Amino acid sequence: MWYNLETVVGWAKRRGFVYPGSDIYGGLANAWDLWPYGAILRKNILDLRWKTFVQKRQDIVSLDSQILMNPKVWVASGHVWWFSDPLIDCKKCWTRFRADKMIEEEINRITTYIKEHPNQWQDQNSSDPEWNLLLILQQPMYRLDINNLVPESWTFEDQKKFIESEIIAWTVILKHPLKCPNCKAKDWTDIRKFNLMFKTKQWVTEDSSADIYLRPETAQWIFVNFKNILDTMRVRVPFGIAQVGKAFRNEITPWNFLYRIRELEQMEIEYFVEPGTDLEWLEEWKKLSHNWRVNIIWITEENLRFRKHEDDELSHYSKWTYDVEYKFPWGWWELQWIADRTDFDLTAHMKESWQNMQYTDPKTGKRYIPYVIEPSWGLTRAVLTAMLDSYDEESYQDVNGETQTRTVARFHKNIAPIKFAILPLIEKSQEMIDLAQQILDKLSESYICELDAKWWIGKRYRRQDEIWTPYCITIDHDSLAEGTVTIRDRDTMQQTRVKIEDIKF
Secondary structure, eight states: OOOOOHHHHHHHHHTSEETTGGGGGGTTTOOOEEOOOHHHHHHHHHHHHIIIIIOOOEEEEOOOOOSSHHHHHHHTHHHHOOOEEEEEEETTTTOOOEEHHHHHHHHHHHHHHHHGGGGGGGGGGGGOHHHHHHHHSSTTTTTOOTTTOOGGGHHHHHHHHHHHHHSSTTTHSSSSOOOOTTTTOOOOOOEEEESSSSSEEOOOOOOOGGGBOEEEESSSHHTTTTTHHHHOOOOOOSSSEEEEEEEEESSSSSTTTTTBBBBEEEEEEEEEOOOSSHHHHHHHHHHHHHHHHHHHSSSOOOEEEEEEEEEEEEEETSSEEEEEEEEETTEEEEEEEEEEEEEEHHHHHHHHHOOOOEEOTTTOEEEEEEEEEEEEHHHHHHHHHHHHEEEEEEEEEEETEEEEEEEEEEEOTTOOOSSEEEEESSOOOOHHHHHHHHHEEEEEEEETEEOOOOHHHHHHHHHHHHHTTTTEEOOHHHHHSSSSSEETTTTOOOOOEGGGGGGOO
16 A cells, blocks of 8 residues: 655654754755664665675675765766756746756656546547647657656757747647746746756865865766776776765755755665676676565565666666666656666776776786676665655554554564564563663664663554564563563564563564
C-alpha cells in the first residue's frame, strides 16, 4: 500500500528521523537535518555499502578528499559549461522555476488523464480539452511522441515554446501560456541557463581570481587522484576507487522532502576498465547494484526498475547510462545512476593538467586511457527510499479481540536504527532498571540498543514498532528471580521466554 509523502514526512519528524534545518529560526528552504534515528539509518546503509563494495573486495580502494578544488578541475570536467538548468521567473510574483520540470509535470498530468480515460480515444465527438490536446500533440506538425517526452533534453527554445507560445501543447487549446503554480499569472521571463555550482571566495580579495566552487559531485576527485593512486597502491585495471562525501547543488526548485536538496551526500564508485570491455562491466555493475539494493538493504524489488537513457538524454561524457528508478509516491524517478563515462574525464584532465593519465598493462605492455563505469548512488536518496519503502500501517487484534491499527516502519534488521529495545516492565522498580542496564551494557558492545522505561508497556511497544526495532526485551519479576526475559518479535508480535545469556540477534 502506498502512503502520501506528507504522511511519511510527519512520521519522520515525530519519530526522530528527519527534521527541518535551522528550525528555531523558521527553517531554511528545503534544508533537513538527520535526527538520531535518521543518522543511524544513514550510517547503517553507508556501512553496508562500504562493507559490500570496499571491505569485501580487493579491487576497490577508498578515498576521502577535500570539498574545495582548483577551479580548473570544473573547466576540464565541463561543469562550468554544462552543469546548468533552464531557469524561468514569473514576472508577477518573481517565483523561480525550472522550465523543464514545469513542462514535465504538465505532460505527466496530461498523459495520466488520457490513460485513465482510454475510451475517449475512440470518441471523435468528445469535447474534453484533455482528449483534444492529445490529438494535437500527436499531429505530425508538432512531432511530439507523448510516450517519450523528456523535457530535460529539449532546447531552451523548445521549452519556451511549450510554456508561452501558441504552437505547442496547452497554448493550442487554451490560447494562453501555462499558469504560474504560485500566483496563476501567465507572464514569464525568457528561459536562461542557471549554473548549479555554489560559488564562494578564496583568500580575502573579492576579485574574480578568488572564485572557487563547492563541489557539485564527488567523482572528479577520483579522476584527479587517479594517477597518484595508480602509482602508490599497486592496483591493476580493472579496479575501482570509492568515496563518500557531501556535494552541493544550487537547485532552482528543491522539492519532495529529501529527494532534491541543495546539500546532499553521495556514495561514489568509479571503476576503471580496459576499453572494449566497458559494456560487459556495465552489465556486471547493474547486477551487483541490484543485488545490493534488493538483498542487502532490502528495498522492495517491485518498486525498482532500470531505464536506459535515450541518445538525446545522455550526458556529454556518457556512452551509456541507466537510471535505477524507484516508484516514489509521486511516480517513477531516479534513485541511482549507472553510467559508462568512457575515457572522457581522464582525457579531459590529461589535456588540462598536462599530466599523463595512461595506464600500462604490466603483462602485455599495452598503453591506454581506461574507460570508467560509474555505479554511484546518492546516500541521501537512499535514506529517503528506505523510509518510504518501510513505512506501513496495519490492523491487528488486541488481547480483548478489538481491532487496532499500528504504524510500523518495516526496515530490514540490517538497516534498522535500533536492534534491541530493553523495556523494564515497572518504571519505578530499581532492580528491573539495574538489570536492564546490565543487558544494555552487554548488547551495546555489538549493537545499537535503547533502554526505554517510560509509559506503560503497550505504548512502548507501539513506539518501537514505529521505528521498527526488530526485538523488544521485556524485564519483569521472573527476570529478577529466574534470569529470563521475554523477547517480542516485531514482525509476528509473538513473545518468547529465553535466558539472558541466550539473547542473540
